Amino acid sequence: MHLIKQIMMVFLLFTSIINASVVIGGEVILSEKEELEKYANMSEFEQLEAMKENGFDIKYIKNPTEAAQLAAVRKKAMAIDDIGYPTEKVQLEVIHQDPHYIIYIKHPTQKVISEAFKKDGNAIKYIKNPSEEMQLEAVRKNASALQYIKLPTQKVKLEAVKKDWWPIKYINEPNEQLQLIAIGHNKAAIKYIKNPTPKTQLAAIKLDKELFKYIKNPTREVQRETVKKDGRLIQYIPNPALEIQLEAVKQNGTSIQYIQKPSEKVVLAAAEQNAASLRLIDHLGKQLQMTIVKKDPGAIRFIKDPGQNIQYMAVKQDPMAMLFIKEPSQKVKLEAVAQDGYMINYMKEPGQDVALKAFESYKNAIYFIKNPTKQMQLEAVKTDGYLVNFIKNPDQEVALEAFKSYGSAIQYIKDPSRKMQLEAVKKDGFAIQYIKNPSEQVQLAAIKQNRDAVYYIKEPSPKVKLLFKGK
DSSP: OHHHHHHHHHHHHHHHHHHSOEEETTEEEOOHHHHHHHHHTOOHHHHHHHHHHOGGGGGGOSSOOHHHHHHHHHHOGGGGGGOSSOOHHHHHHHHHHOGGGGGGOSSOOHHHHHHHHHHOGGGGGGSSSOOHHHHHHHHHHOGGGGGGOSSOOHHHHHHHHHHOSGGGGGSSSOOHHHHHHHHHHOGGGGGGOSSOOHHHHHHHHHHOGGGGGGOSSOOHHHHHHHHHHOGGGGGGSSSOOHHHHHHHHHHOGGGGGGSSSOOHHHHHHHHHHOGGGGGGOSOOOHHHHHHHHHHOGGGGGGSSSOOHHHHHHHHHHOGGGGGGOSSOOHHHHHHHHHHOGGGGGGOSSOOHHHHHHHHTTOGGGGGGOSSOOHHHHHHHHHHOGGGGGGSSSOOHHHHHHHHTTOGGGGGGSSSOOHHHHHHHHHHOGGGGGGSSSOOHHHHHHHHHHOGGGGGGOSSOOHHHHHHTTTO
């Protein structure tokens, strides 16, 4: 009972405030009742003057003229919310200021709605249960308006994605036609399509293979076409089939890093495409290693710690494979030089057995032989007289054999005999430059072989001087 009395007192107090004016700071503030009485009998001119001061005061006028309504909304567009039944002209005035002010219009006409959409289709969010025609008009202006339409028809959806791609994100389970139109506008649309059709998936990866990562549950055909473009994209396929794995590594051998426990067939395909992909495999069986180096001996460089048999097979296929073996065994070295004696040049301390084997096909290998036999020395200098340089204390027979192909080889002979000197300059007159105090016979033999050899004779004999006197 006491509470009811308190409520009644508050109500009476509030009523008295509404119905009575208040003086604040010397200014009289009229009550709502007094405001209504003030505007009750105003002429149109007076209404217009009042609206110039404050458009919101239109709420105190029961039946404002159209001119007063216009004056009010031109002063404050939101004043239309206080006009019971604004005319169409007044509604249009508000829409021209801002199409979103349609929210303050209680009963907008079709023309007003149309004008609002012409300015901004997103204004449809303020319209309850818009007709299909309204929806179409809105999305034609702004495709984004689709997000504010609860149950758009297929026709409206189609119109929206024709206008722009991104409304596709607001469409639940768009059909294939909508999907294709959207990605046709922008390939990124595939990111927002939950269940793209196989045709849509293929269309997307044709535009950009990288879009594959955004496709959930791609078909086998899409997987295949994708990895054909870039094998590394197999990383986005959980548990790829053997067929897909093979296509991936055939396109890019390094794709094998994304395949768990690849089969021998997949490993071989990867190695064939790019031998370096073998680095990405933690463990290779011996048999698999053997198969790989038989096909590609150079692949041994990418096999971790290959065994001796693997090394041997690699150099047997290609001796250059030895270059990729850190510490080749004696057996491997012998096989390498047996294939190509030149390989001895790539060995540190090849040893006599290897040097002798190399010498069979590569006479320069005599450099690595400590005490070559007389026969070996002769074979070497017959091939290239320069090789006498690598023979310690060659005898006259070996030296003379060397001069047959390279007269200047005399420079490597200590204290060459007269016969050696003669044989050397007979082959190459310029060789005299390496002979200390050549005899007249040697000098004459040198200039006979090449007259310009005289320029290399420091002290020409009298006969030689006579020959070139006045020249």
